[in-house]
Amino acid sequence: MNSEKSDREPLFSLKNRKLITNPLSKDNPITVQVLGICSALAVTAKLEPAFVMSISVIAVLAIANVIIALLRNTIPPRIRIIVQLIVIASLVILVDQVLKAFAYDVSKQLSVFVGLIITNCIIMGRLEAFAMGNKPWPAFLDGVGNAFGYAWILIVVAFFRELLGSGTIWGYPIIENLGFYNWGYKDNGFMILPPMALIVVGIIIWIQRYRNKDLIEDK
């Protein structure tokens, strides 16, 4: 314990800040690691469910990371996956109950996808890859960073899908109020369909790789 105290680093050291900033761009869970694609396709037709989904994942991932980091030295390696799943599942049930209590409509819209946070590869991946081998504070930062990396992609995708697909932003009929429909504009029904979410994510990946050449694999 003494040795741990002696090399304690500041809370937001460069290393710790990297834990948050890296997953936002060059180590993004969706666009670089290509995890959590399933829910990114399913809940991004509208901005509101995407936002609620993001909040839920941020909560689950941050808390799960901390809990597993606290338990990391007591978990027998052979049953670690089951322990991780139990932690995630309990948190997801909590989130689900909170949503049902305070945001019933949205929880209806999200339906099974709240429950399916359990199977979101990002969460299991971070627990396995990071929380099992790090202290609670860095694990917390890593969880928040990755969940935000997931969240901003979701929000961006949902913004474009809702704007172009339904002509609204957060339910506000912006296209109608701007009068575009009178000029013959029509909403793009393809945007509502899941394949278009894949294409929008693809375009984000494209832009990201164009700006950051490090991400391009060597041939």
Next chain:
Amino acid sequence: MKALRNYLDKIKPLFEKGGKLENLHSTFEAFEGFLFVPNKVTFKGSHIRDSVDMKRTMSVVVIALIPALLFGMWNVGFQHFLSISEETELWTCFWFGFLKVFPIIVVSYVVGLGIEFLFAQIRGHEVNEGFLVTGMLIPLILPPDIPLWMVAVATAFAVVIGKEVFGGTGMNILNPALTARAFLFFAYPQDMSGDKVWISEKGDAISGATPLGDALVDNIDKIPKMSDMFFGFIPGSIGETSTLAILIGAAILLFTGIGSWRIMLSVFAGGFIMGLLFNLWGLNEYMKIPAQEHLIMGGFAFGAVFMATDPVTASQTNKGKYIYGFLIGLIAILVRVFNPAYPEGMMLAILLMNVFAPLIDHYVIEANIKRRLKRIKIPVKN
């Protein structure tokens, strides 16, 4: 002509490496290539450059499309005047259709070529002639009243997502023209399907459904005579209605050796056999439509001749071409008859097989390797 050549030679150094307008090199080359036969020669080895380069190949396909285009223009007018019960002359029909179709062609070319030039500039490669055909195909597979901005959006989507993200002409997995149509079909279904869109400025006198639309709702007796469908006096997408005009195009493609007869033949064979199977099955009226009628309804012939034979997205091996084409025909009729949401299965069948074409090639080549390995007699010592 000579003055033009001299002028091009004069400004050429500007665009070459180190020149003032180096960045516009690919644009310059595209125009030079468009105006004159490229003077590229090989310096090493014993290669002979064939005079059939990409420009000529693409020009031949565009020429092959002209019968379908001209007939389509006339038919747009013919259907319009028929629906408002007016007798008119050939030229009035044609002029009406021309005014409808020409803007679509212009929009398709301007948007598509604009994006191609833009990407060529940014990436520093040559502008490929591939879009000359795509830009002509897109208008021919759309309904005549499609809003122009939709054409522009679809063309942009097809060129960027269908082609440029994969690396441009020759690297695309899906046929760009069909990508544009599929995009419109799913994005704006009210403008791309149903029985309201196929006749330009339709009067109320007739229903306006295509033969396929009629067949789907069990109006089998409403399906026009076979000769009408063969010559193309039916509502439908601009270029798809006349099987005769398409066959003229097919003849040009086959005569010049640019279209693959293997694919065309096997697509028709696949569609015909599937039609026959349905005839035997005969559960409902739709299945009882004679197999040969399936081949001249909707976009089947157009897809078989101009879309399935796209050399980039089709199978490359000869055996693969038979499999690829056969499955296109088969699936097209299958989708048509079984799926009421998609009255026209040809587009989906070709796009699906585009995706599978590399897989087919892979297995054809593997099988060939295996067959030849067997021939090797290795002495086995026991």
